[in-house]
Amino acid sequence: MRSTPIRVALLGCGTVGGEVARLLTEQAGELAARAGAPVELAGIAVRRPDKHPELPPELLTRDAAELVAADDVDVVVELIGGIEPTRTWLLDALRAGKSVVTANKALLSENSAELSEAADASGADLYFEAAVAGAIPLLRPLRESLAGDRITRVMGIVNGTTNYILSAMDSTGAGYAEALDEASRLGYAEADPTADVDGYDAASKAAILASLAFHTRVTAADVHREGIAGVTASDITAAKMLNRTVKLLAICERVTSDDGSESVSARVHPVMIPRAHQLAGVSGAFNAVYVEADAAGELMFYGQGAGGAPTASAVLGDLVAVARNRVLGGLGPRESAHAALPVRPMGQTPTRYHVSLDVADRPGVLAQVAQAFAANGVSIAAVRQRDRLSTASLVIVTHLAPDAALESTVDEIAKMDVVHEVVSVMRVEGEDQ
Numbered sequence: 001m002r003s004t005p006i007r008v009a010l011l012g013c014g015t016v017g018g019e020v021a022r023l024l025t026e027q028a029g030e031l032a033a034r035a036g037a038p039v040e041l042a043g044i045a046v047r048r049p050d051k052h053p054e055l056p057p058e059l060l061t062r063d064a065a066e067l068v069a070a071d072d073v074d075v076v077v078e079l080i081g082g083i084e085p086t087r088t089w090l091l092d093a094l095r096a097g098k099s100v101v102t103a104n105k106a107l108l109s110e111n112s113a114e115l116s117e118a119a120d121a122s123g124a125d126l127y128f129e130a131a132v133a134g135a136i137p138l139l140r141p142l143r144e145s146l147a148g149d150r151i152t153r154v155m156g157i158v159n160g161t162t163n164y165i166l167s168a169m170d171s172t173g174a175g176y177a178e179a180l181d182e183a184s185r186l187g188y189a190e191a192d193p194t195a196d197v198d199g200y201d202a203a204s205k206a207a208i209l210a211s212l213a214f215h216t217r218v219t220a221a222d223v224h225r226e227g228i229a230g231v232t233a234s235d236i237t238a239a240k241m242l243n244r245t246v247k248l249l250a251i252c253e254r255v256t257s258d259d260g261s262e263s264v265s266a267r268v269h270p271v272m273i274p275r276a277h278q279l280a281g282v283s284g285a286f287n288a289v290y291v292e293a294d295a296a297g298e299l300m301f302y303g304q305g306a307g308g309a310p311t312a313s314a315v316l317g318d319l320v321a322v323a324r325n326r327v328l329g330g331l332g333p334r335e336s337a338h339a340a341l342p343v344r345p346m347g348q349t350p351t352r353y354h355v356s357l358d359v360a361d362r363p364g365v366l367a368q369v370a371q372a373f374a375a376n377g378v379s380i381a382a383v384r385q386r387d388r389l390s391t392a393s394l395v396i397v398t399h400l401a402p403d404a405a406l407e408s409t410v411d412e413i414a415k416m417d418v419v420h421e422v423v424s425v426m427r428v429e430g431e432d433q
């Protein structure tokens with residue numbers, strides 16, 4: 001084993017950073033054996049040193065920029081979050097040839113091109129396994145194991161906080177605010193939990209997944225985003241009546257047009273899925289992601305998607321990889337954006353809708369509603385009555401159609417005199433058994 005240590009600057013010592021500091025210290029011997037050199041903390045940047053009596057005081061600093069610039073730092077592990085000043089610190093580190101390990105999906109989904117270019121220019125590594133689906137090894141399989149395959153779809157639950165809330169609403173009927181408070185207390189939520197509930201966090205992750213899967217630069221701004229704030233008790237009830245449940249999904253697809261041209265679609269929104277679907281059984285802060293590839297077929301990745309220790313596991317895996325590269329003189333995977341596929345707008349993306357309506361109880365109403373679907377070119381897969389005793393409740397599930405056509409159909413229906421209330425509208429995935 002090499003005796004010269006790999007020196008690590010740790011930026012941030014909160015939920016994830018605290019666990020990284022603990023594991024780095026407790027498992028120093030094991031990590032050194034795996035990395036081929038001792039992996040040592042050079043310093044830890046924190047906001048309030050007095051709040052960290054558990055850490056050696058000589059390691060603590062309030063000056064992250066100075067720590068990043070220190071001559072004896074080889075690797076910067078960033079666990080603060082947000083765009084600035086972290087972007088500047090990480091660019092400074094990479095430009096100085098220091099490798100970076102980060103869990104910061106918000107930053108990566110906006111600035112990964114700039115960060116990757118800085119890493120390439122100086123011959124440094126940029127690793128970010130913890131940024132998507134916490135502990136689950138997902139980005140490494142996409143970047144490395146599947147580098148020889150053609151990925152067509154990546155779909156899954158990538159936000160633990162919203163999954164925790166939706167699971168609670170579905171199983172115990174717990175209130176939204178109560179479940180969110182609990183998710184924050186357990187360390188799953190972002191510092192500002194609107195990033196979770198409004199879908200920003202999942203959209204950042206979708207951008208990272210789509211970029212890696214389709215070898216194309218996709219940013220958070222390219223991802224269609226809807227959060228769970230609009231999911232009502234009526235939606236949950238409507239889903240239950242269809243033997244379905246509601247999940248917030250990130251869906252990244254390679255779409256081939258009739259002329260053979262390819263594009264990328266990336267979206268995050270609530271979806272009704274059958275209870276028999278494997279994603280329906282993923283509850284609490286767990287995440288699960290399906291990957292479909294031409295040769296590999298269907299793969300599923302499942303595990304803890306949030307929380308201090310699970311996320312720290314992914315960070316430490318990256319840190320060992322970076323340390324090994326330093327010891328052996330190699331480099332980790334580089335950005336792969338050669339395909340440069342265009343991003344398809346949501347309106348043109350094929351989706352399926354579930355629409356639940358309260359309508360006037362008289363003959364001809366169903367025909368009138370069905371006509372609105374037909375006029376927009378949307379074909380209906382199934383119609384049933386929500387309440388078996390009344391013809392005044394309709395549940396319609398469509399076949400695939402461009403999302404914009406489905407949206408205009410619903411707008412049209414909502415304005416009809418015979419439609420008393422649009423009880424629930426949600427996209428659907430998966431076939432009923």
Ligand SMILES: NC(=O)C1=CN([C@@H]2O[C@H](COP(=O)(O)OP(=O)(O)OC[C@H]3O[C@@H](n4cnc5c(N)ncnc54)[C@H](O)[C@@H]3O)[C@@H](O)[C@H]2O)C=CC1
Binds near residue numbers: 046064079106132308
């Ligand atoms: N908590 C989780 O389950 C997961 C978090 N992440 C990401 O990991 C990163 C960290 O998340 P958490 O640990 O949950 O956040 P956190 O809020 O618990 O920790 C961030 C820490 O950074 C400190 N900090 C803020 N500004 C600072 C500055 N200028 N200098 C030094 N320290 C500063 C804060 O005081 C806080 O202790 C974020 O990018 C987050 O998105 C990724 C996956 C899972």
Ligand SMILES: N[C@@H](CC=O)C(=O)O
Binds near residue numbers: 188189307
């Ligand atoms: N806030 C995030 C944390 C992990 O990425 C989540 O809830 O999934």
Ligand code: NA
Binds near residue numbers: 130134138
């Ligand atoms: Na991961």
